[in-house]
Amino acid sequence: DAMVIQNPRYQVTQFGKPVTLSCSQTLNHNVMYWYQQKSSQAPKLLFHYYDKDFNNEADTPDNFQSRRPNTSFCFLDIRSPGLGDAAMYLCATSSRVGGVGGYTFGSGTRLTVV
């Protein structure tokens, strides 16, 4: 089945130690997104790629970066994780600008910072 796959499902990292989360998709969608969801809060968009064009949300901390080496893969890099970065990180895709065809989400990566 075509889908969005996130690895790992659970990630524990040390305070200040760089960490990378990965997302892959078999849907061949043009647009890929990274959302952050803290406990009992709404998911919040960090950034998105339309093909290779990177779009950062204005309030996304500089500590967060992303790479999209090809259509299928997208990575979220957290350069120096702090305790406040502990959250569920959700990857999503859509086929068209503005998500006209709807969005498909992965199962998420829960990040714990110790």
Next chain:
Amino acid sequence: KQEVTQIPAALSVPEGENLVLNCSFTDSAIYNLQWFRQDPGKGLTSLLLIQSSQREQTSGRLNASLDKSSGRSTLYIAASQPGDSATYLCAVGGEGGSEKLVFGKGTKLTVNP
């Protein structure tokens, strides 16, 4: 700035009851509205997608409606089951051409056997 509100924040019902979850949004210039289900500690599962030109969508026991002019959507769940227990999130997409999918905080539903 688009804001999405979901009421109630939590809902507990007995099995078999029909129920309605509410979602409101402040800017009617949207491309679509999507309802998701989220189980504890898990990602989002898409339930229904309503394009801005549509009034409602149905899937099994679920029916979602959209009234763009009033900035409201409802998710109707018929004959609720314990397996329906989850958090239901409403999200609006494509506000003003933006890529941003803006979410509500969700309604936590508990269906008691």
